[in-house]
Every structure is written in C-alpha cells, then in structure tokens.
Amino acid sequence: MNEATLDWAGRIAEAELGEALPRRWAHSQGVAARAAELGRLLGRDAELLAAAAILHDVGYAPRLTLTGFHPLDGARFLRDEHGTDERLTRLVANHSFALLEAEERGMREELATEFPLLDDPLLVDALVYCDMTTTPDGGRTTAQERVTEIVGRYGADSVVGRFIRRAAPEIFSCVERIEAALAVQPR
Template sequence: MNGTLTKWACQVAEAELRKPLPRRWAHSQGVARRAAELTEVLGNDSDLLASAAVLHDVGYAPRIAVTGFHPLDGARFLRDIHAADGRLVRLVANHSLALLEAEERGLRDVLEAEFPLPDDQGLVDALVYCDMTTTPHGDRTTAKERVAEISGRYGADSVVGRFIRRAAPEIFAAAARVEASLAAQPR
C-alpha cells in the first residue's frame, strides 16, 4: 500500500472511520492488506484496488451516511467532496455485489444510474475477494465463513441477510476466480 492514491485513500478512510467506527476501520485496514497480496495478479491496478479496499466502507461514517446504504453514500462522498477518480468511485459504489443489496433497498436504479458497474471483472472480483475474506476485526477468513458471519450478525430475514443469501453464489465464484489467479502465479 505505497502508491500515491492509496496513501490518500488511507488518510481519508482513517479520518472518517478510526474514531467513530473503530471496528469498521480495522476491517477496512484488513481488506487493504488483502489487496496488497494481489499486486502480482493486478499489476498496474494494484494501487486502485488497495485504495478501493481501504475506502469501501467509508459510507458507514456517521457524517457521510445519508441514505443508509453505505456503498452509495461512500461513492457520493468520494465523488462530491473529494472529486476522486471515477474508477475508484465506481468500485466503492459496487463493492461486493452492492447492486443486489441496492435492489433489496429499492435503490438499484439510483446506484446503476450514478455509478455503473466497472467494466473490469478481474478488479471487481478482487475487491469482492478482499472484502469477503476479511473479518469485521480485520483478520483473514474464508468467503464461506464471512458470508455465514454476515448472515448471523444481521439475521436471515433482514435486508442484509436477504442480500447476502442472494449474493453468496457469486461471492464464492469471485473468490474462487481470484484464488485460481493467485495459484497460477509463479512462485
């Protein structure tokens, strides 16, 4: 995590999350550490991934949360307040299959109109992998354990519970694609 964009992203995420939401900050740092492990796979996009990783939950920050849907709130904050790179903003807006949760919340049309899904499936998969293999405390886990943890924390009948149940097959598929890319790298 030493690119210029990543340094800026870490400063923004820390300023918004560290004091009001220390657990979210720990998770975001863990997700960024996972992103750093993908440098060989992503090459030129590794700084972008690390930046999206550390900022993906910035929309939870109390002063930023407007709609209560953190991918949308975070992306709007990055776009409107920081004039952040468009690819970065779209990754934050669409992290971890956010379109499915937006649908559960009646916000899919809004999210799609403002922040279209990024074209680079490998980058989208990488962010899903980093987020969904990191615990709320920033530790490593498996995608299956993380999905179960989210479902248990929010409850199966909650908006997030319904979303995570729908998203699970694609989360697992994205994680498998990234793990296959990692395994194919020369050691």
C-alpha cells in the same frame, strides 16, 4: 493511480472511520492488506484495488450516512467532496455485489445510473475477494465463514441478510476465480 493516491485513501478512511467506527476501520485495514497481496495479479491496477479496499466501507461513517446504504453514501462522498477518480468511486459504489443490496433497498436504478458497474471483471472479483475473506476485525476468513457471520450479525430476514444470501453463490465464484489465478501466478 499512484502511491500518493493510496496514501490519501488511507488518510481519508482513517479520518472517517478510525475514531467513530474502530471495528469498521480494522476491517478496512484488513481488506487493504488482502489487496496488497494481489498486486502481482493486477499489475498497474494494484494501487487502485488497494485504494478501493481501504475506502470501500467509508460510507458507514456517521457523518456520511445520508441514504443508509453505505456503498452509495461512500461513493457520493468520494465524488462530491474529493473529486475522486471515477474508477475508484465506481468500485466503492459497487463493491461486493452492492447492486443486489441496492435492489433489496429499492435503490438499484439509482446506484446503477449514478455509478455504473466497472467493466473490469478481474478488478471487481479482486475487491470481492478482499472484502469477503476479511473478518469484521480485519483477520482472515473464508468466504463461507464471512457470509455466515454477516447473516448471523444482521439476521437472515434483514435487508443485508437477504442480500448476502442472494449474493453468496457469486461471492464464492469470485473468491474461487481469484484463488485459482493466484495459484498459477509466479511468486
């Protein structure tokens, strides 16, 4: 990954989300801002995280919605239309415990086979941290407040509500691990 990739990712995300879904675009920009703060933790993977952060919700774009499951729709778009780096595509496909949501939707096997979870716990945790500490409008929040907001927005018995409640303990653990790593990192 390099800075040109990061610029490309921002242009793609803005083109797909900016006008059609301005609130989702604001969230994506906020997630990318959190990612920029984690650069010292990730070293050479900092740009990869930033690109995944800005693109993680691209699958919500109306023209890309094929399955209705945004991680899968976004990853397929990046792979098929842009030939995106496999690690980036897999991060987008699996962001914030998407496999659990895929299971709720009867799509776990499809997601896991097509886009296997990246074997890089720090990078995976970092993307969860960035997404789950950012409000829908791009501001900062706690993971607990974010999970509560998602359940409230979608409803506790919805697919998303069930998934996020199942994922909450893992989300909180990811956030705690990143916060602990940040606390011991030199500034």
